[in-house]
Amino acid sequence: MPASGDGHRSKCALSRPISTLVVKERVLRLQELLQALPEADVKGPTEGEITHLAYDSRKVKSQGMFVAISGHREDGHRYIGAALEKGATAIVVEREDVPCPDGVTRIRVLNSRDALSRLSACFFGRPASRLKMVGITGTGGKTTTAYLIESVLRRAGIACGVLGSVSYRYGDHTFPAPVTTPESLDLQELLAGMVREKVTHVVMEVSSHALDQGRIGTLSFDQAVFTNLSQDHLDYHREMEHYFQAKARLFRHYLKREGGTAVINGDDPYGQRLLQELEAPKKRFGLKEGGDYFPLETAADLSGLKARIHTPKGVYDLRSPLIGRFNFYNLLAAWAVADGFEVESRLIQEGLQSLARVPGRMEPIPNALGLTVIVDYSHKPEALRFALEALREYGKGKIVTVFGCGGDRDRKKRPLMGKISGTLSDLTVITSDNPRSEDPLAIIRSIEEGLKEEGISFIPPEAMEALPPFSAYTVVPDRREAIALAVRLARPGDRVLIAGKGHENYQIIGDKILPFDDREEARKVLEARRVQHR
Structure with a gap:
């Protein structure tokens, strides 16, 4: 079963990344995996080993576990037969009427996408627990902000991975990005690869589709950024309030309760709502005075941007080759995140200035x-x-x-x-x-x-x-x-x-x-x- 669509991108544009060169083959006992789903109704054998998980029946091999997702466009229950023919020994389903052949374990859950998230984290050893995580959400600016944060962290000597619209990348590895935020299985596989390659920080674009569908599952973020909110994806969300509530889930459900910080655009009306509603520690950025990060004076032309910016640590010069005053928002958000990781201000300046361009963004x-x-x-x-x-x-x-x-x-x-x-x-x-x-x-x-x-x-x-x-x-x-x-x-x-x-x-x-x-x-x-x- 193909994954359901995500935002502006197509499910068929590119195949899901398979990090076989980066993640070692894993084998887990079925009983160990079942511990991730204590509420599940299990029928069939509970002994044995699972060599891989799959939500796409075409990727099932012998001794695999197939998770049938009821997606936005496809229902994975239609592909259970194909998965069994390819060697699946365990299936995760939502429906009670799914037959369970001899020797196959049927695991019934209320929400198979949520189950996939928990199973994936368990299968790959919960890699996010060993990473500093930054999540970025909003209608615009996610990709540029992610590139800027990546540039600063690399300038500071921090091993950084990025998951976003352009690509999924870390170290010498770059994978095409079929969707902004990967399905939970792909996400955990990528994070496991990052841990193996000694990555310590991950910057992740988080789409409203991923938040609404529960793709990020068990993750929790050290810092979460809200860039802005304007009309988009109403084919999926139908109305702006639903769109906003999906975005807000990043801050309400996935920001770490201890030590997590929300970095929010205070000039945006929806950002102002978050600032009022959230109880978590917050940093406010924007072009208007009065927040934690704002410009005192600005200049912009086709050679880039210049500003004197106010930060909680003092006033600094900011220069960037990026085009467009709106990029001041992205630059300020990146500075705030870097501050949260105690990056030296000089290195923040150098990291922001060294990013010459973002692919396909101005x-x-x-x-x-x-x-x-x-x-x-x-x-x-x-x-x-x-x-x-x-x-x-x-x-x-x-x-x-x-x-x-x-x-x-x-x-x-x-x-x-x-x-x-x-x-x-x-x-x-x-x-x-x-x-x-x-x-x-x-x-x-x-x-x-x-x-x-x-x-x-x-x-x-x-x-x-x-x-x-x-x-x-x-x-x-x-x-x-x-x-x-x-x-x-x-x-x-x-x-x-x-x-x-x-x-x-x-x-x-x-x-x-x-x-x-x-x-x-x-x-x-x-x-x-x-x-x-x-």
């Missing part, structure tokens, strides 16, 4: 044409607004935005993103993102609604020889052609934002996963234009 594409071309992961209304406001602050040329919206995801945000792009761009090129099973043109029409509401004029792409003197939009469903049009129309001093996919190196159309990287496409078009104008 990532500039160098060129010799005098254009500012930025690739950004902004696939949410607030993130798109932040990115465009940052570009409007730098330079006086026109702004061209290329973006689409993902299929099978929150439909309510599509016209909102159209409005934002229409009002903050000189030209919006609406295109495809990852349409998945939806009709790409239907998604585009939904985005168009927002532009039309703002009175933004439509111009056919074939009618454009130059950027119009007024705000306009066009439609180019093929993303490659859309990027090419935007770069072709831009002139020296203009700014091109290619938004929505960021670091992704694929495009999902129907059930096909096609190679596609916005950064590579932009480089190709820029190089072709450079050669043409030599």
Whole structure:
């Protein structure tokens, strides 16, 4: 059974990481594993050994335990027969009507995903108990904040692992990240690998899906960061209050009761709620004065950010090559976390300054044409607004935005993103993102609604020889052609934002996963234009 989906990403985009080079083979007695589920109804033999756990029937081998998860899109109970055929000797189920063949142990629980979490921690020897854990949640900023914390910890000589949207990585090991927060079995396997490689600190992006579904299970965090909350994932959560309550679980249920600290954006309305409601020790950061971490003065341009910041330990200079004032929030959050681990302020400064870029996050594409071309992961209304406001602050040329919206995801945000792009761009090129099973043109029409509401004029792409003197939009469903049009129309001093996919190196159309990287496409078009104008 494939794992259920997670946020903006696809369950089929990449297979789950198998850390066979990092985690030694383990064998546990079944009785020892059953101790993790004292309330379970067990039928069949309780002796014997278990060589591995699996929630995907395709990964079951001899003497394995298969956990049937009732997922968001799939029900693992449908795959029990396949797991037994492949050699499973124990099955974990929620339903009483599941037959139990001779020689097979049936373990019935109320919640199989919760059971998988506890079994996984037991199977891998509870690795998180030997690690300092940082959890980061919020609609935007998780990945950049994780990269910043990683950079500071490494500068301080601390062995650090990261689990997030771009990759799962530690030491010399990097695994592709099919979802922001792994399923509990994959998570415990990765943490066990980190312990074996002498990692001491882990920085982990924690998605609302993972929190709502109980994927992080038995973990507890030394520090938990709240970046912000704005509209996203309403295809899953349905309403903002449910979305907020899912995020809040990180602080209410998974922050260590003894010694745990919440690091919260006090400028965000939902962050203010957390500050009022939480009883745990708290650190407040933001751009407004009055918190624990805030800037006294700031400067921002395309070369990066500068500030004098107030911290509980004093006032310090902060420099960063990252683009966009919104990144001050991420920098302040990272400083607060590093302070919590007693990292020397000088090393915090150096670590923050040394992070030149985050893959697909306001990532500039160098060129010799005098254009500012930025690739950004902004696939949410607030993130798109932040990115465009940052570009409007730098330079006086026109702004061209290329973006689409993902299929099978929150439909309510599509016209909102159209409005934002229409009002903050000189030209919006609406295109495809990852349409998945939806009709790409239907998604585009939904985005168009927002532009039309703002009175933004439509111009056919074939009618454009130059950027119009007024705000306009066009439609180019093929993303490659859309990027090419935007770069072709831009002139020296203009700014091109290619938004929505960021670091992704694929495009999902129907059930096909096609190679596609916005950064590579932009480089190709820029190089072709450079050669043409030599």
